[in-house]
Structure formats: C-alpha cells, structure tokens
Amino acid sequence: MAGQTPRRADVRRNEQALLDAAAAAFVAAGVEAPVRDIAARAGVGVGTVYRHFPTRADLVVAVYRHQVEACAEAGPELLAAGATPFAALAGWINHFVDFLVTKHGLAAVLRSDSTGFDALHAYFLDRLVPVCGQLLDAARASGEIHSEVGPVALMRGVGNLCIGADSDPDYDARRLVELLVAGLRQQR
Amino acid sequence: MAGQTPRRADVRRNEQALLDAAAAAFVAAGVEAPVRDIAARAGVGVGTVYRHFPTRADLVVAVYRHQVEACAEAGPELLAAGATPFAALAGWINHFVDFLVTKHGLAAVLRSDSTGFDALHAYFLDRLVPVCGQLLDAARASGEIHSEVGPVALMRGVGNLCIGADSDPDYDARRLVELLVAGLRQQR
Amino acid sequence: MAGQTPRRADVRRNEQALLDAAAAAFVAAGVEAPVRDIAARAGVGVGTVYRHFPTRADLVVAVYRHQVEACAEAGPELLAAGATPFAALAGWINHFVDFLVTKHGLAAVLRSDSTGFDALHAYFLDRLVPVCGQLLDAARASGEIHSEVGPVALMRGVGNLCIGADSDPDYDARRLVELLVAGLRQQR
Amino acid sequence: MAGQTPRRADVRRNEQALLDAAAAAFVAAGVEAPVRDIAARAGVGVGTVYRHFPTRADLVVAVYRHQVEACAEAGPELLAAGATPFAALAGWINHFVDFLVTKHGLAAVLRSDSTGFDALHAYFLDRLVPVCGQLLDAARASGEIHSEVGPVALMRGVGNLCIGADSDPDYDARRLVELLVAGLRQQR
DNA sequence: CATGAATGAGGATTCATTCAT
DNA sequence: CATGAATGAATCCTCATTCAT
Structure with missing residues (x-):
C-alpha cells in the first residue's frame, strides 16, 4: 500500500x-x-x-491509462462547453474514435472475449461508460435523440467500427461512426 | 462425369x-x-x-460461397418485391446481418488483413458489392437517402458491427446496424 | 498359383x-x-x-530384378571367362557398383534396417551373396587373396561405399571400392 | 563474463x-x-x-564440434609419436572410426546432401581434411603408400563404411576400413 | 527484485496405409 | 480388380508463463 x-x-x-x-x-x-x-x-x-x-491486460491498461483518462475527462468538459448535448456526445465519440484508431489492434482486443483481457474490459467500462451514459442521457433529455440504446452498446458499436481502421487506409471508420451517431437522432 | x-x-x-x-x-x-x-x-x-x-483460404472461400450466393440473390428479389428501395436496402442488410451473425459469425474474416485471404475478400466483394451498390443507388435515386457512403464502406461497417455478435448474447448487433442504416437517411 | x-x-x-x-x-x-x-x-x-x-520392398525388388539377375549371372560368367579368379571378383564388384550407383538412393536403402525393406534385403542376400561367395572362395583358393572377409561383409562394404555416389558428382565411389578390393590382397 | x-x-x-x-x-x-x-x-x-x-543444423554442428576437435588434435600427436607415417595414418583413421562408430554413429550425416547441413559439412571438412591430408602426405613422402586418393575422398569412404556400424553388431566396419587402408599401400 | 532458462500446450502439415464403393 | 477418400500418427515450431538462481 x-x-x-x-x-x-x-x-x-x-x-x-x-x-x-x-x-x-x-x-x-x-x-x-x-x-x-x-x-x-x-x-x-x-x-x-x-x-x-x-496479465497483458494490465499492461495495456497502464500503457493507455493516460489517454483513457483524458477521454473520460473530455466528456464533462464537452458537455459544459456550451454546444448542445448531442454535439457534445458527437464530439466525445470523435475523441474516443481517435484514441481507438491510433492504437494498433486495440479495438479488436476490446471486443475479444478471451479471459486475460478482463481487466482491460473492466477498466474501459468502469471509466468510460458513465461518461458516455451521461452524454447520452443529456442528449435524450434535450430531445435531440430518441434512441434507447445504452452507453455500453453504443461504445461497443463504435469500438467494433474501429476494428481494422489502423491497418487499412481505405477504411474510414470515422465516417461510419458518424452515420451511427446520426442514426441516434432518427425517430423510431 | x-x-x-x-x-x-x-x-x-x-x-x-x-x-x-x-x-x-x-x-x-x-x-x-x-x-x-x-x-x-x-x-x-x-x-x-x-x-x-x-489451404485454409480454400476452406474459408468455400464456406463463404454458399452463403454469399444466397445473399447476392436476395438483393434483386427484395428490390422487385414492391416496397421502397430504402426498405429493400434495409431488408437486404438484415439478410446480410443474419448471414454474418446467426449462421456463421464470419464477420471477423471480412476484416482480416492477413494475406492469404485475399482471394476470399475478392470473391466476397465481387459478388456482394454490386448488389449492395444497386440497392444504395436505388435508394439514393428515390430520394430516401442522401449519404454518399459507398457499398464497400457500408458493408464493411455492417460486417464490423457483427463481429462478436454470435458469442455474446448481450451484444445486439442488429440494433446497431439499424442505427447505422437509419443514419443513411440523414440530410447532409 | x-x-x-x-x-x-x-x-x-x-x-x-x-x-x-x-x-x-x-x-x-x-x-x-x-x-x-x-x-x-x-x-x-x-x-x-x-x-x-x-510393401515398398516388393516394388523395389520387382523394379530391379532384371538387373540383379544380370548381376548374379555375371559371376559365373566372369569366373569362366579365363582371367584369374581375383580379376573375376574385381570385375563382378565393378558390375555391382555400377548397378548401385545408377539407382538413386538404393545403396542407402540397402543398409537401412527399417522393417519394410526386409524383403529387399532378403532378395539381395539370397541372390547375390552366393555369387560373391563363390568368387571370393575361388580367389582365396588361387592364393590371390588372404583376407578372411566374407561375402556379406564385402557386399555390405561395397554397398556402403556407394551411398551418395549418385547425388554427388565429386564422390568417386568406384575408386574407393577399388581400394577396398585391393586391400583384399594384402598379406595379414 | x-x-x-x-x-x-x-x-x-x-x-x-x-x-x-x-x-x-x-x-x-x-x-x-x-x-x-x-x-x-x-x-x-x-x-x-x-x-x-x-535449428537442427546448429545442434548437429555442436554435437560434432566436440568430437571433431579431439580427432583433429590426434593427428599431429600420432605423427609425432615415433611410428611410421603410415602407422600414424592408420592410427588416426582408427580414431576417426571410433569417433564415427563407437561414440556417435554420426556417419550418416557426413554424407547427407540435404541443404541445411552445409555449415556442418564445411566445418567438418575445414577441421579434419587438413589433418588427414598431412598424414596422407607424410605417408606418401615416406614411400609407404602410392595411392593418389585425397583426404576428402578417403574420409568420405571411411565415413560411408561406418554407416550403420553402430546399430548392427554383425557389421564390422573396422575390418572393412582396414581393408580400405591396406588398399592404399597397393602399387598401382 | 530481476533474470531468463525451462516448460509444454497448441496448431500446422505430410504421407503411408486401409477400406468402402 | 481398381479407385482414391479417409485416417491419424509423426513431426515441426512458437510463445505464454512459471520458477530456480
């Protein structure tokens, strides 16, 4: 201690x-x-x-802790920055995508269910899900989005969309994530 | 003989x-x-x-071929079925997702960048991209969607969203794909 | 039958x-x-x-039977041909070497102790050892050689000297076999 | 250190x-x-x-090296030991045979033509051929032998004669090698 | 505490040989 | 009789992980 x-x-x-x-x-x-x-x-x-x-996860967590922290802190900041909650959400997702895309293979591991990455998964969820949830709630409260999708599902989707984005220059994960986020606004 | x-x-x-x-x-x-x-x-x-x-690629190609053909044939059928082009596109994507998730979970290979799967990727793209492109074009022509995203990108995104959907009951790829497709309607 | x-x-x-x-x-x-x-x-x-x-040995035997027969028949012929018994022996050994050297890998297999070549070994011994023995005995009787080496050992030695002679042009098995045969004349 | x-x-x-x-x-x-x-x-x-x-070659080389050094050092010692050069040569060959037969049965690799053993062959030749050559030359200079066979061929022959000597008690490689060495004295 | 040697599970691939058709 | 598909033993090699020094 x-x-x-x-x-x-x-x-x-x-x-x-x-x-x-x-x-x-x-x-x-x-x-x-x-x-x-x-x-x-x-x-x-x-x-x-x-x-x-x-475990390897511990190492990955440690290596990327700073950036995860920055990402987590960016949530409230964006929300407080004056734009609409939806804009804040979109901005935050952008931040998240930047992080994932620049970390070779991280997105793929994020969805791996092999034990040994549990610590990594746990850390990611612990730290980022509340932030994402807060942004989602705010956007929902402001009436900008109607989707009932939760923060875990959304982040998982974004994470998946980022898989392979680092190794294939023709794959534009950001654009697809934009589409996904745009979909949140749709009436259902 | x-x-x-x-x-x-x-x-x-x-x-x-x-x-x-x-x-x-x-x-x-x-x-x-x-x-x-x-x-x-x-x-x-x-x-x-x-x-x-x-070789492993031969096997993967063979596994794909079976499903891919069925999927490819579903495109024109849906388009001719009477609903709007966008509905046809959405239906086809559904079909594609079923293929990827329910039956085979082959999504992961779609994004594999390991050489040796090139033949597989080529086949996949050759067969399905035109179908998806036709649906996209029709929906665009009917004014239902405005996005400029192409069939390759769209399919890749859908494929990525399906990764891991088979092994994790809490992950609802269909909902996220719906979001993605909904995003296509967004004005730009 | x-x-x-x-x-x-x-x-x-x-x-x-x-x-x-x-x-x-x-x-x-x-x-x-x-x-x-x-x-x-x-x-x-x-x-x-x-x-x-x-068995593979059966096949090898069948393939080379003609040549083995010819080799076996050459023994008595050489002995009857008028030269000294030692010359006959030397000539026969030459014949044997020619056979082995032109059969890629046969010499190596001749000394292999892996079961499955038993039939081959047996055939070779059955057919050629008596011939070689006759020549050796004659040369001994004529006083040209004094060595007590037997036909099995001699053939085995010749066979071994031929190993690899087919694949390596720099290896002149014939010259070494000549040396070996010359050694038979040595007083002991 | x-x-x-x-x-x-x-x-x-x-x-x-x-x-x-x-x-x-x-x-x-x-x-x-x-x-x-x-x-x-x-x-x-x-x-x-x-x-x-x-790699396997590394292992084989290492196994050889140990024995090869001892064998190489034995050459000059025998030559200096007082007996005739031919006796020294015969003694050294004996040593060589012991090495091949009694201790390791490595004879088979000496003749292997599979690439990957090139380094091994090279080492073997580099180290022992000069020694054998020196003995041969000395014996030739003393008039004890007349054969023109070189050290490479002689060693190869001895090596071949030793193949299988370890696994077959009925095969007396030493006797055959003696014959070969005796053959060196023969007039030509 | 640090080291890196040792372990051994894990996955690929080849080929002799058998046997249903 | 002929076929060649199926089998599975045998071998190779890599790495994550443990533990004696």
Missing part, C-alpha cells in the same frame, strides 16, 4: 521503461505483441514484465 | 459436413479455428480437411 | 505401368519416393500399387 | 545433456531424429532444445 507509484527509483525506472517499450511494441506489432519482445525492448527479463503487469 | 461436384455420395456428404463444421467452428473460434477442431466437428480426420481444402 | 505372370491382360499392363512408373519415380526422387507419386505416374490409384506390391 | 560458455551451472549442464542426448539420438535414429526424442533423452522440454540450438 504505497500509493500509486513505487518508491524505489530503479523499480520506477523499470516500470517506465516497460511502459515505453510496450507502447512501442504495440505500435509495431499490435497489442498482442509477444511478451518477450516487450521485455527485450525494455532491456529487462520477461519475468520483470510479469512482476509489474501480471 | 459430374463436372464440379464429386460423384461419390459419401464424398459429397463429407464435403458438406466439412463446410458446416467449418462454418460452426468459425462462429465459435474465428476463421483461424484449428484445423483439428474443424475435422472433429465434421467427424473426419484432419487429412480429409486438407484433401478437400488444401 | 498361376506361375509368375498374371493371366489377365489389363492386370499385366497395370503391373508393367507400375514398374515403369516406379523406376521413373526412383530415378527422380529415390527409392523412397511417395507411393502416391508412383501411382500418379502410372495413372492408377494408390490401392493398385498396394495390391500388386504390398 | 565467461565469453562463450554460459555462466549458470544448470544451463551448462543442460547444454551438455542436450549434446549427449542428441549424440545418442543420432546414433539410434540418425541426424533427423525427432526433436522431441532428443529433448526426452536429455530430460528437458522441446523448448529447451530450440533455445540452445535454434
């Missing part, structure tokens, strides 16, 4: 090296990059990776 | 069993499902799989 | 086609050529190969 | 166990012995084999 950050300097250095290495490996080979590659990039043994991040 | 199809009844049965088994295996474990699993589902030895389908 | 040759014409034709095909396959890929290749070359099913030649 | 050899004792032990196991497996089943068998003989997992020797 030492708070978030380890006290020993070398340990902290190792952890940071691992995060950097993992980020680089994820870029190069996707979030399923071999553990050994990550360890090699960080200049440590594989055991050290496992010590710091018992 | 039978041209394309094998003459011996057991061989034909086996091939069909293999196709069914592969389809099921793809649903359960994706297009990269172990050959041994497919063989086991079909009740045959692995050698039999390799005899009928020397 | 119909004597050596089958009575039905088509069967005889098949057998001959198989012998030719096997000979060709042995040249191209060695005596361990896949059964399916041989069947394909003969334009028959693999089952037919097995019907005619239950 | 140890240069070539691994520092951890258990690793070194493992590597040696692997070399011994591979040598034994090669004797029993040839250089193409299943990796799993080698691992089992060494009491390790297959992964360990691959860690130490990424």
